[in-house]
Amino acid sequence: MTTIATWNVNSVKARLENVRTWLADSAPDIALLQEIKCETPAFPAEPFEDLGYNIAVAGQKGYNGVAILSKRPLEVTVDALPGDPDDAQARYLEADIGTLRIACLYLPNGNPPGNGTASEKYRYKLAWMDRLRERAADLLVEDHTVIWGGDFNVIPEPVDCHDPAAWEGDALFRPETRRSFRSLLNLGLTEAFRAVNRNRNAYTFWDYQGGAWQMDKGIRIDHFLLSPQAADRLQDCRIDREPRGLPKASDHVPVVLTIDGE
């Protein structure tokens, strides 16, 4: 059995104690972190190495940044999403861990999406999703057992938000965004949480503003996508809401995937 967690921590430095405590208690074999908001050399490796993790980081100053923590050795395959050499944003990191190919991603937010013509940010998001689909297609051809986890900044279906009407027009919920996400699934990928929890509504993000957490006005935007070989091994996928209620919480919570075997 292997457990893999994904968590947008909203600054690994600001969240160091929260993340360390959660990892010590939950002890996933692999943890995918997003929005670490620090440059690669500045990642606080030691506190996580002390918990038994090997670490790979793709960081940048101030914004974005992703990291993979693994109790087993990991070998980085790519540290940026292929398809645009001019894209300097640290949003994608992929590694081999045993026979698994594990990808940690922080998909662009895309807001504001623009009215009429898409904004530069929204066009970047949609282009990034196209590149992700290309990457997925390439890996599927090679028959890897692949797991993509991270903050997709996509609300897949109305059931995945407290109030669909309130999110209408948002870059996370626009028809073009959802269509692009479906085209990714249509390659033959399995969205793990929805596969395990058929109709249940559950959230992974609650805005800091407006008492969203207290009123449970959340959205589900942190996902695991599994290649067919990975989906064969799917055991469970759960959202751990508990860290959202603790002091100095991230606005996202961990999602934990369990698969058979190593």
Place this chain on the structure above:
DNA sequence: ATGTCGATACTTTATCGA
């Protein structure tokens, strides 16, 4: 209740991104 948070810089408050 426009009631948040984190990083950054020509910093001690404004701006950006989320």
